[in-house]
Amino acid sequence: MKKIINDPNDVVSEMLQGLVKAHPQLVYFDEVEVIAKKDKAEKVGLVSGGGSGHEPAHAGYVGKGMLDAAVAGNVFASPSPDRVLKGIQEANTGKGVLLIIKNYSGDIMNFDMAQELAGMEGIKVETVVVRDDVAVEDSTHSTGRRGIAGTVFVHKLAGAKAETGATLDEVKRVAEKTIANVRSMGMAMSPCVLPGVGKPGFLLGENEIEIGMGIHGEPGVEKTSIKTAAELAEILCDKILADYDVTGNEVALMVNGLGATPLMELYILNNEVEKKLSKHNIKIYKIFVGNYMTSLEMAGCSITLLKLDEELKELLDAKCDTPAMKV
């Protein structure tokens, strides 16, 4: 296993220490593995989190205009309720807290328990669950669709709404609307190695890729041979477009890398996705290309579409300043 780490047991803690050194506007709470903003404005607090290994998600989205706190579990493992509770406490300024949860069974259970614990402390907490991955209806890690890169749009839009001084109900409404409007579909070309395991979680042949694989290596739709960028754009977009109608609409597009895929390839894919969407008379309002929600050193990508209206466009364009996204 070739990784730039020390003890595999310490990767999350040392990563978050390294993060706050680079971004001193953030504070790190060790033992609970929470990253929060130092400078708190009085507004609805936004908290997200989940297993580590998906960097920059979620700590990289803590900052003005997005999250107020992010809670990290061990690699690909949900954070325990006490960690999430700490995130809630840090994000709370008296106006309530919204938890943005990706739909994995462990996260649902732990975030829900934290919501209850926070309730006992008198903190008003609401939750939303992101289920953007159209690949599979249920998975080894989830009942219902999984939450993947589309979650970043939920952070962005709900975060922008919270900055306006909106109530918890209003912020939750925007988060739910974003979730209703977002779809993703991905594929993997190589496995990743968990630091504590030391060997790949699955194997793919020399010229084999897996369409619809999850961000923890959960099985996808099919294993197939390597495709051209144009074919991949076709396959991934078709699956999304079969799921909801965005013809004639404006969308935000995210072309996301899973960790080891060079920016060169993501831009080439973006070029093809844009051509494909144009053919379907879909107008792209804004494009994000980069590593937004990763799976350690997995090679591969995902495509996310977010159907926009005037409200969502305004929130998408609102200023934000976080380590991984600045608008």
Place this chain on the structure above:
Amino acid sequence: MKKIINDPNDVVSEMLQGLVKAHPQLVYFDEVEVIAKKDKAEKVGLVSGGGSGHEPAHAGYVGKGMLDAAVAGNVFASPSPDRVLKGIQEANTGKGVLLIIKNYSGDIMNFDMAQELAGMEGIKVETVVVRDDVAVEDSTHSTGRRGIAGTVFVHKLAGAKAETGATLDEVKRVAEKTIANVRSMGMAMSPCVLPGVGKPGFLLGENEIEIGMGIHGEPGVEKTSIKTAAELAEILCDKILADYDVTGNEVALMVNGLGATPLMELYILNNEVEKKLSKHNIKIYKIFVGNYMTSLEMAGCSITLLKLDEELKELLDAKCDTPAMKV
């Protein structure tokens, strides 16, 4: 070869098309593979470039406060003089143009020829050559030290100076000062595959890394066994600190990934580098962690230190807005 591409001969052109779709404030000139700003201010123009495969370098640094144009060669191959000339023409608003060249023999030759061609058109062009890599004194690709990730600091600081309305001589002075103050050192853990070649350019054993390897896979200092993050920080920083004295100084630090190294590992390395520099009584003013100068899907990293004074700090903090760096 698993890559998200179409025809290997088209990767540069399709990548740059995909880039301008995501960043419509930029314009792409095909055939010459030049990316430039649409919105031109009257100021000294900055142009950089080189072989492709190092994304986001250099097209990702075109924008307000950094470059005015970037010229792309084929993968790991220097752009021809006519391409560089087009970059100069696009960057020129009558106040002269500075070429920021990484020290590789091909780039030196082609950028120098372009400078001559531009001179014949009456465009005043100056050049600076970045030689930040302390690993080797000469290499298979260069006479003298190679230019690597430290080049990004030259783009940033010279770019900030140009925005102030400074003369070509003043912008060149800042670029030269930055070059004098910047040092980098890297290591590779895995090879990369050129799209047109289809197999790795070199091989490393299961537990083998190469210290000081170049960003095109040029030989480094030594092949050794995999190290901990703490050991790597020690090795890379020691080589830089042996080369120049920054004790008691303030520095900017860049922890750069070569393409396939997850952000998790870069943050863990950052944590160790900060500890190491603290021990040497070096104060870190600002830290950049991410993929700034890559080698396709190579796994590995580089460390860059930039010795700062008040002038350089101010230029480092100046606003910039490019696809790959926003301050």
